[in-house]
């Protein structure tokens with residue numbers, strides 16, 4: 450069954466969401482890039498106590514004040530009596546009884562007595578960050594489904610967290626099909642240098658997956674059936690053999706494995722032979738076309754929604770960009786064009802389906818609808834996965 454691109458993306462996301470991955474606990478230092486399986490809740494308010502916003506003196510009541518010492522950072526705040534002042538630095542805990550902070554540049558100390566420059570004492574509460582002003586204890590610092598970023602880690606650490614509950618990485622088997630490949634050096638006549646054996650696993654890992662095996666199989670139905678049937682994985686991603694040629698055995702291998710084909714063919718070019726199936730044990734099989742750029746396209750526009758669904762993360766939504774020049778329509782559905790971003794909008798980067806070199810310079814993939822887009826019109830784009 451052939452589907453339109455939007456439908457393929459929806460089905461891929463649903464296939465990912467059906468995976469029901471485990472939840473695991475990881476320390477803050479190992480969490481960057483993972484997806485939260487539960488809200489991160491502040492274990493404390495921030496600031497923990499009333500804190501000084503400036504270097505200066507905590508003062509109690511109106512001046513002049515008798516300076517009675519200094520607030521030690523990291524020590525409990527103690528208390529201050531009316532008419533007294535205590536040296537305090539930015540972030541220091543304001544002693545009980547203090548009514549304001551006087552900034553260092555607005556006062557002077559002579560013989561242990563602090564006087565404010567100018568006619569008045571600071572207003573009540575001046576330059577004091579009230580306890581809980583920034584974060585309330587029990588409030589949500591980062592929601593379930595969010596990707597852990599350095600900002601999430603910093604906010605969680607500041608509010609007392611030592612670990613996160615994250616969604617386990619989906620375990621992926623990558624299967625590269627074909628007899629023609631060499632894996633080092635320059636290919637000889639009739640040979641093809643494998644372009645995907647390293648790049649595909651890297652792309653999957655960068656997007657939250659744990660690639661557990663990378664297997665190469667010949668154009669052989671039984672070998673392919675076996676390769677896509679391995680246990681201990683949550684997802685199988687294959688490259689090549691999606692076509693209808695004599696050597697293309699993916700459909701036959703899925704049939705032999707009694708897998709259910711969710712779709713075979715997507716209304717987009719390149720990448721139209723992409724396929725999604727479900728094994729009898731529920732494990733999805735994503736079949737990427739063999740032409741390397743088509744494989745990268747299919748992984749970006751279909752594989753990433755699948756992974757986002759599996760992780761419970763927000764899907765990578767297309768964004769609107771101005772077309773800096775006209776984009777002509779393709780035949781057979783959405784034309785997918787690598788584009789780079791300039792001041793006047795996005796422009797195409799020349800690219801054929803069988804090489805990935807054009808994508809090296811590109812920022813996004815643009816979706817050109819079947820009526821094309823005039824110069825100055827709007828295009829949907831998704832980021833290339835390494836540009837996020």
Ligand SMILES: Nc1nc2c(c(=O)[nH]1)N[C@H]1C(S)=C(S)[C@@H](COP(=O)(O)OP(=O)(O)OC[C@H]3O[C@@H](n4cnc5c(N)ncnc54)[C@H](O)[C@@H]3O)O[C@H]1N2
Nearest residue numbers: 641642643644645689690691692697722738739740741743
């Ligand atoms: N009669 C038709 N022929 C083709 C059609 C079509 O609609 N009708 N579609 C073309 C499109 S589009 C694509 S994409 C490919 C899909 O091919 P397969 O998925 O069956 O893959 P193969 O035929 O095995 O290989 C295609 C091409 O890609 C090269 N390849 C495969 N894997 C790798 C790799 N790991 N590294 C580098 N290159 C790879 C392979 O050598 C072939 O050149 O079908 C078209 N044909």
Ligand code: MOO
Nearest residue numbers: 719720740743802
């Ligand atoms: O998926 Mo194919 O490019 O359209 O090479």
